[in-house]
Amino acid sequence: MSKSANGILKKQSILPRIDGIQRDLIKLKELSKLPVEEFSLENNFVLSQFYLRRALEGVFHIGGHILSRIPGNRAVEYKQIAIRLGEVGIVSLEFAKGELKQMAGYRNRLTHFYADVTSEEIYKVVNNDLVNIEAFLASIKRVLDDPQKFGLSLV
Secondary structure, X not given: OOHHHOOEEOHHHHHHHHHHHHHHHHXXXXXXXXXXXXXXXHHHHHHHHHHHHHHHHHHHHHHHHHHHOOOOOOOOOHHHHHHHHXXXXXXXXXXXXXXXXXXXXXXXXXXXXXXXXXXXXXXXXXXXXXXHHHHHHHHHHHHHXXXXXXXXXXX
């Protein structure tokens, strides 16, 4: 990383991903309203997996970008990104070690163990856990609104 990148967040690396995550959340909330039987139909189930995985990848891409701008905090593994975001105060440490780390693990499950994921499991996630993605986005909004508070700047 060049020295000039230290502390400088790039809006063009963050804002489009926030928009994408928000669009994915809208789609997931629509799918979550379906009765479980209809949700479990292949198209709905596959779409839910796709939107959820993409939203989670966006979360960790944003987290990785922020960490890469804080000296000594570059992280590549999603669970590591989750914990470091808590350690540097971007999210609460409790959220980082709990819900955010679980989100990292679930993204890995969706990506590497997709054949084991059931429609009932995804249905439960989209009906109970999307609030955690929203909480992450709220934390990122605080960073974008006052980056100096975190030793960062925004371009």
